Amino acid sequence: xxxxxxxPLLQAIEISKRFGELLANDAVSLDLMPHEIHALLGENGAGxxxxxxxxxxxxxxxxxxxxxxxxxxxxxGPAQARALGIGMMFQHFSLFENLTVAENVALGLPAGEPLAxxxxxxxxxxxxxxxxxxxxxxxxxxSVGERQRIEIVRALMQSPRLLILDEPTAVxxxxxxxxxxxxxxxxxxxxxxxxxxSHKLEEVKQLCDTATVLRAGRKVATCDPRxxxxxxxxxxxxxxxxxxxxxxxxRHAGLPRLVIKDLxxxxxxxxxxxxxxxxxxxxxxxxxxxxxxxxxxxxxxFAALSGERTAPESGNLVIDGEAxxxxxxxxxxxxxxxFVPDERLGxxxxxxxxxxxxxxxxxxxxxxVRRGFIDRSATLAAIDRITAGFDVRKGTRDPEAMxxxxxxxxxxxxxxEILREPGxxxxxxxxxxVDAGATAAIRQALIDLAxxxxxxxxxxQDLDELLEIADRIAVIFHGTLSAPLDHAAATRERLGLLMxxxxxxxxxxxxxxxxxxx
Amino acid sequence: xxxxxxxRAERSVQVALASPLIAIALTLATMAALFWLLxxxxxxxxxxYFVDPLTDAYTxxxxxxxxTPLVMIAVGLSVCYIANVWNIxxxxxxxxxxxxxxxxxVRTQGADAGAWVLPAMLALGALGxxxxxxxxxxxxxxxxxxxxxxxxxxxxxxxxxxxxLVRGPWRDPHGLNFPTTAEFDPVATVPVLVEGSRLHAxxxxxxxxxLSGAVLLGRTLKGFEIRLVGAxxxxxxxxxxxxxxxxxxxxxxxxxxxxxxxxxxVAGPIGHLQPGISPGYGxxxxxVAFLGRLNPLGVLIAGxxxxxxxxxGEGAQIALKVPLDLTxxxxxxxxxxxxxxxxxxxxxxRLVATPRKPAHGHA
Numbered sequence: 001x002x003x004x005x006x007x008p009l010l011q012a013i014e015i016s017k018r019f020g021e022l023l024a025n026d027a028v029s030l031d032l033m034p035h036e037i038h039a040l041l042g043e044n045g046a047g048x049x050x051x052x053x054x055x056x057x058x059x060x061x062x063x064x065x066x067x068x069x070x071x072x073x074x075x076x077g078p079a080q081a082r083a084l085g086i087g088m089m090f091q092h093f094s095l096f097e098n099l100t101v102a103e104n105v106a107l108g109l110p111a112g113e114p115l116a117x118x119x120x121x122x123x124x125x126x127x128x129x130x131x132x133x134x135x136x137x138x139x140x141x142x143s144v145g146e147r148q149r150i151e152i153v154r155a156l157m158q159s160p161r162l163l164i165l166d167e168p169t170a171v172x173x174x175x176x177x178x179x180x181x182x183x184x185x186x187x188x189x190x191x192x193x194x195x196x197x198s199h200k201l202e203e204v205k206q207l208c209d210t211a212t213v214l215r216a217g218r219k220v221a222t223c224d225p226r227x228x229x230x231x232x233x234x235x236x237x238x239x240x241x242x243x244x245x246x247x248x249x250x251r252h253a254g255l256p257r258l259v260i261k262d263l264x265x266x267x268x269x270x271x272x273x274x275x276x277x278x279x280x281x282x283x284x285x286x287x288x289x290x291x292x293x294x295x296x297x298x299x300x301x302f303a304a305l306s307g308e309r310t311a312p313e314s315g316n317l318v319i320d321g322e323a324x325x326x327x328x329x330x331x332x333x334x335x336x337x338x339f340v341p342d343e344r345l346g347x348x349x350x351x352x353x354x355x356x357x358x359x360x361x362x363x364x365x366x367x368x369v370r371r372g373f374i375d376r377s378a379t380l381a382a383i384d385r386i387t388a389g390f391d392v393r394k395g396t397r398d399p400e401a402m403x404x405x406x407x408x409x410x411x412x413x414x415x416x417e418i419l420r421e422p423g424x425x426x427x428x429x430x431x432x433x434v435d436a437g438a439t440a441a442i443r444q445a446l447i448d449l450a451x452x453x454x455x456x457x458x459x460x461q462d463l464d465e466l467l468e469i470a471d472r473i474a475v476i477f478h479g480t481l482s483a484p485l486d487h488a489a490a491t492r493e494r495l496g497l498l499m500x501x502x503x504x505x506x507x508x509x510x511x512x513x514x515x516x517x518x
Numbered sequence: 519x520x521x522x523x524x525x526r527a528e529r530s531v532q533v534a535l536a537s538p539l540i541a542i543a544l545t546l547a548t549m550a551a552l553f554w555l556l557x558x559x560x561x562x563x564x565x566x567y568f569v570d571p572l573t574d575a576y577t578x579x580x581x582x583x584x585x586t587p588l589v590m591i592a593v594g595l596s597v598c599y600i601a602n603v604w605n606i607x608x609x610x611x612x613x614x615x616x617x618x619x620x621x622x623x624v625r626t627q628g629a630d631a632g633a634w635v636l637p638a639m640l641a642l643g644a645l646g647x648x649x650x651x652x653x654x655x656x657x658x659x660x661x662x663x664x665x666x667x668x669x670x671x672x673x674x675x676x677x678x679x680x681x682x683l684v685r686g687p688w689r690d691p692h693g694l695n696f697p698t699t700a701e702f703d704p705v706a707t708v709p710v711l712v713e714g715s716r717l718h719a720x721x722x723x724x725x726x727x728x729l730s731g732a733v734l735l736g737r738t739l740k741g742f743e744i745r746l747v748g749a750x751x752x753x754x755x756x757x758x759x760x761x762x763x764x765x766x767x768x769x770x771x772x773x774x775x776x777x778x779x780x781x782x783x784v785a786g787p788i789g790h791l792q793p794g795i796s797p798g799y800g801x802x803x804x805x806v807a808f809l810g811r812l813n814p815l816g817v818l819i820a821g822x823x824x825x826x827x828x829x830x831g832e833g834a835q836i837a838l839k840v841p842l843d844l845t846x847x848x849x850x851x852x853x854x855x856x857x858x859x860x861x862x863x864x865x866x867x868r869l870v871a872t873p874r875k876p877a878h879g880h881a
Contacts, residue, residue: 306756307758308755308756328758329755329756329757329758330758333758339756341756343752346750346752346753347750347752347756348753348756349750349753350746350749350750350753350754351749351750352749352750353745353746353749353750357742357746360739360742361746361753361756361757362756362757364739364742364757364758365758369739372738372739372740373737373738373739374737374738374739374742
């Protein structure tokens with residue numbers, strides 16, 4: 001063994017991987033050092049996931065090699081990677097809701113260890129790192145932050161020497177993210193190497209020692225993120241300047257176009273969230289944001305607004321002066337409302353159907369059907385308009401939805417609704433997992449739509465997004481919606497506390513007094 | 519080394535077209551082996567099965583006669599299966615359709631009622647099949663019962679009900695105690711197309727059903743709804759389509775078509791109601807639907823092919839002295855291969871090296 005501090009723990013050398021026509025990784029090299037948090041940056045489709053999966057043994061490289069402490073290794077699978085000391089925390093939790101914390105952890109460990117010992121070790125690790133977890137609790141009772149804690153503890157229990165984290169803060173409140181950073185810094189201090197994937201550049205600047213930037217499968221830079229600006233990092237990722245979103249000219253709020261009144265709704269599945277007396281007004285010309293950590297009632301609220309679930313009373317929901325609480329989604333669309341759910345494939349679109357058919361999916365209420373027959377020229381004309389208006393890139397004129405990249409499909413889904421010129425638009429997670437270029441285009445389109453007098457409601461877990469485009473922001477927590485804060489009053493700190501369940505009154509008693517009096 | 523089944527990135531169009539043909543080829547190979555084991559010359563046997571029926575005008579017409587109910591039922595079943603609705607009880611709906619239509623034939627027996635009788639019987643047959651299919655559909659939608667089991671069980675109920683009727687209230691008084699109704703009047707009989715053969719006007723109706731099915735699925739909003747509910751139920755709800763109402767629709771449509779096929783069979787080639795009016799048309803139609811790729815035009819071809827095996831099986835029984843059950847074995851093997859080949863449309867088989875045991879000593 002040579003000097004441990006200067007020898008890379010893991011080296012990826014000239015890794016290439018091809019999927020059909022797509023060269024996902026093109027001779028990418030990467031050194032991961034102990035005592036280092038290494039950021040992996042890049043837009044969607046840049047090849048980050050492929051590289052990480054190769055390092056974790058999930059897929060085999062086409063060419064190139066991995067070296068562990070200087071020795072060449074071939075990882076046939078994740079079990080072998082774990083045996084070396086490589087741990088991974090996935091972006092999407094792989095937890096069974098009906099099992100307890102300890103049982104879920106046991107599933108990720110080699111078989112044979114009795115559950116009681118796992119529980120004991122789990123309690124020990126969670127105490128040592130300040131990550132409180134009750135081993136006997138069922139997962140469905142836990143918040144998203146607690147669930148992520150399980151993933152971390154599960155990874156820590158295998159005493160990893162290299163820990164890979166895939167967008168760990170995507171679903172956390174700012175406070176929860178800070179707690180996570182404490183743990184990560186401590187791991188670094190203990191000599192662990194960390195590979196950290198994130199889209200949040202400020203976070204990377206704050207936490208990481210080194211950053212590798214991928215673009216279109218190739219490594220374009222390795223840098224010290226602390227010495228870069230968020231803008232310069234973004235430029236490396238995109239390969240061009242990303243302009244800031246410009247506000248629409250002279251936007252002024254008009255009459256209320258979308259009104260939610262005292263909406264209480266029981267969840268339709270046992271793990272769902274009950275909506276409690278939700279009330280909100282969105283006026284024409286304004287964008288209202290709903291912040292909150294995932295799983296606090298956003299899905300239920302979206303379903304109630306869209307009409308996928310009807311409200312208890314007609315008056316619970318008013319669109320342009322008409323009570324539509326009991327109306328179907330098609331009737332709500334006919335009244336000028338449009339909806340964009342957060343799940344692109346399977347909810348907003350049928351993955352295996354063509355774009356023209358997916359246009360019909362929300363457009364059949366108006367103009368695309370004549371006496372029950374599909375007007376194919378109208379659906380094709382619609383996708384041409386969406387393609388032109390929103391720069392949707394695709395191989396053929398009318399491909400299957402699932403053949404588009406995430407960002408292009410999201411532009412299609414948002415464009416499909418915006419081109420109908422809705423009076424009311426409800427959109428959930430408009431830029432989730434979308435690259436910087438598409439994100440800017442989508443946010444601009446929302447602002448422009450509000451500028452033309454529509455009421456826009458944006459449900460998002462991305463606070464930066466809401467702070468950038470929303471005029472007012474409310475926070476949903478455990479199915480209760482806070483009163484909206486004006487843009488000026490909506491600081492990250494206040495929103496973060498509301499997202500964690502503290503009431504605004506407790507935080508700022510004097511201002512809350514004003515609000516009550518107003 | 520071991521084999522893995524992995525998902526293809528894109529659905530393979532070539533395999534989608536070739537899949538039924540590969541399945542048929544594999545079935546023929548298996549059948550040849552079976553014949554060989556039974557001590558028959560496989561080539562001669564397959565010739566009797568698949569070539570001889572095509573060389574004779576009478577058997578060609580018989581193929582069309584057998585294909586008529588198969589195709590009619592299978593178009594309805596295709597609509598169901600595309601929508602992810604599993605109607606397995608077309609056999610029962612076929613029988614109830616036959617019973618419902620026969621009721622009018624029995625009631626008007628000898629009354630010289632007029633030309634309205636046959637159309638009314640067809641309407642009653644379709645209605646009866648549709649209503650009978652509503653039982654599993656409502657159980658599904660209202661109580662969450664498995665439509666597969668309920669629709670399948672109701673086949674036996676229908677069979678016994680018909681048995682009761684022809685042995686009891688509807689039995690032909692001059693029928694020498696045979697369990698059958700009297701021969702239907704000419705006004706209650708489906709006219710033949712070619713004098714002296716059994717090819718009847720129902721064949722034309724079956725062709726119309728195929729065309730209507732193709733238009734419904736390919737060109738209409740309802741067809742889009744059917745495909746969307748089957749392919750992506752959450753997206754279908756987002757589109758504003760009610761999956762439960764569609765379940766009722768699919769069952770009603772497929773039940774009506776099965777019932778129509780039933781009354782046509784009874785009022786056509788058979789001429790009266792009796793036990794055993796169906797040699798399992800409702801079940802064979804399931805194979806027809808899948809072999810035809812759940813596409814009405816494909817169903818037409820598949821229906822003719824399956825009818826060929828039925829006629830060929832009858833011929834083989836006489837010429838080769840093999841049991842008629844061999845035809846059922848054949849159909850079973852065919853369905854097996856069709857479903858197996860279908861999985862290759864979205865999956866592919868790959869040979870991979872067996873992973874070595876994780877290296878020890880590093881940790």
